[in-house]
Amino acid sequence: MLDDLHALAPLDALRAILGPAGLLTDPADLAPALSDWRGLYRGEAMALLRPADTAQVSACVALCAKHGIAIIPQGGNTSMVGGATPETRPNQVVLSLARMNRIREMDPLDMTMTAEAGVVLTRAQEAAAEHGCLFPLSLGAEGSAMIGGLLSTNAGGNTTVRYGNARELMLGLEVVLPDGGVVHGLRRLRKDNTGYALRHLFVGAEGTLGIITAAVLRLFPAVQESVTAFCAVPDEDAALALFRRFRAADEGAVRAFEYMSGPGVELVFATIEGAVRPLAEPAPHYVLLDLTASRQGAGLRGLAESVLAEALEAGEVTDAALAESEAQRAALWRLREEHPEAQKRAGGNVKNDVSVPVSRVPEMIRRCSAALRELIPGSRPMPFGHMGDGNIHMNLVQPEGMDPAEFLARAHDIMDCVNAIVRELGGSFSAEHGVGRLKTDMMEEWRGGAELAAMRAIKAALDPQGIMNPGKVLPPG
Helix, strand or coil: CHHHHHCCCHHHHHHHHHCHHHEECCHHHHHHHCECCCCCCECCCCEEECCCCHHHHHHHHHHHHHHCCEEEEECCCCCCCCCCCCCCCCCEEEEECCCCCCEEEEECCCCEEEEECCCEHHHHHHHHHHCCEECCCCCCCCCCCEHHHHHHCCCCCCCHHHHCCHHHHEEEEEEECCCCCEEEECCCCCCCCCCCCCHHHHCCCCCCCCEEEEEEEECEECCCEEEEEEEEECCHHHHHHHHHHHHHHHHHHEEEEEEEEHHHHHHHHHHCCCCCCCCCCCCCEEEEEEEEECCCCCCHHHHHHHHHHHHHHHCCCCEEEECCCHHHHHHHHHHHHCHHHHHHHCCCEECCEEECCHHHHHHHHHHHHHHHHHHCCCCEEEEEEEHHHCEEEEEEECCCCCCHHHHHCCHHHHHHHHHHHHHHCCCECCCCCCCCCCCHHHHHHHHCCHHHHHHHHHHHHHCCCCCECCCCCCCCC
């Protein structure tokens, strides 16, 4: 049958594989898939492919490989770095995994879930909860981000400090290779030393080596007790000291530990309707933390009050509020999650997703903030993020009244300014957002030599035509 399809024109053959609902060519249908949500990139494509199962993905990829058609895999299209946006070039298609949204299997005894790539993160969380389990991956875009994209970018999020990145939450993968072959790796094993761990090649590869179609995900016992606290702290060192206190008191209880600058929180209050101020007075810096336990009677409230009392006495905390209900907890977390939207509403902003060793986070925030203010006088550093795992979004908002286009024209100067400091501190220019299209030019300097050569060799071996998500991750050449 595939030989018969190859005799057809490519789009006709793809339509025969996918059916009328599976191949879209109308410009109105294509438009949402051709640009990223930040509005940084816009590309073109002959069609939007919407396969319903792995067999259709395999057939489409094999046909595209036959005709040299590039494929841009796309999930929820929430990439911060243009990782799912096509380039401006002919002979390419976008392949959406949105229709592959089934949870194939739940096993509360093995503590695993087998989910297709198009399952939205909130649905995966809900499905785990329905079986008395927890799927702990959590991030701001969880209402639209999909499992395939989250694994393809090795997403981090708010709970990495306790559960790790997406890679640590994956046991097995099903992947369609660039020639249409299928890796059937949906194994639920915790131990499996049978040759190369191929599944880890595709996690974080951003769709450049193959298309993740399904995954076996690790589950955990459901949360039975939790405490959320919003704390005012005098400086970045005090924030880190508070993290050390909670970690020393009960490391296993700390599910999230988030840092926010005072100006960043004030911007949320100024631009986001319904944001509620939890403390009486503004502070220069804030911490939002979650403690959780999988058993009742864990005493988390007492633990939180005891640690905060010690921190208050030591001058590491100046005020704190504990959530008294789920609604209050959600309101506190909203102050953290609305940072990207608040910065977007404030005009041009440049995002720097960086990481350093946890011990160097205060120095990184101080040095980068000062350097950015010097680089662009009047600009507003708005750092926030996952202090507990060393990942801070060292973002910069344009000076008030400046032309956004003029500010965004300095984006690479801004990123270079931050990255120079991050590199001195032994960090990474991409902590959890990936490389995508935005940061490919940085790979030669940061990952050059044998490391980049090995990446190129892997890409050439699996995708010799270079049809799989071209222009992402690896620099040209």
